[in-house]
Amino acid sequence: MGDIKGLLKTIQEYNKKYVITENSSEADKLIAKIREKKYSKEDYFETEKAVSDFMKSDASEEDKQKVRGYTESLYMMISAIRDYGLDI
Numbered sequence: 122m123g124d125i126k127g128l129l130k131t132i133q134e135y136n137k138k139y140v141i142t143e144n145s146s147e148a149d150k151l152i153a154k155i156r157e158k159k160y161s162k163e164d165y166f167e168t169e170k171a172v173s174d175f176m177k178s179d180a181s182e183e184d185k186q187k188v189r190g191y192t193e194s195l196y197m198m199i200s201a202i203r204d205y206g207l208d209i
Contacts, residue, residue: 148184151175155191162209165199 141153151171159165172192176185201207 146184147175147178147180148187151188152191155188155195159198160209162202165195165202168195169199 139153139156141150145153154168154171159168172188172195175188198207202209
């Protein structure tokens, strides 16, 4: 039982780290958008556009690198949709 309580506490602490507030940076908001569950192709394409716009912006290189760390799974799904006709 102690292991479960420890696990639940760890999960809560992890989730708190990703809570978005009005004070969150644009990079953090975009990372949250990348991490959220998507239900349609349009959701994926909207997120892809948001990432592309962010990378073209005058955001700091540190923030851009932070966002890049979260884009792999996004681009894997987009590739599956575009290149292989994944229908979601």
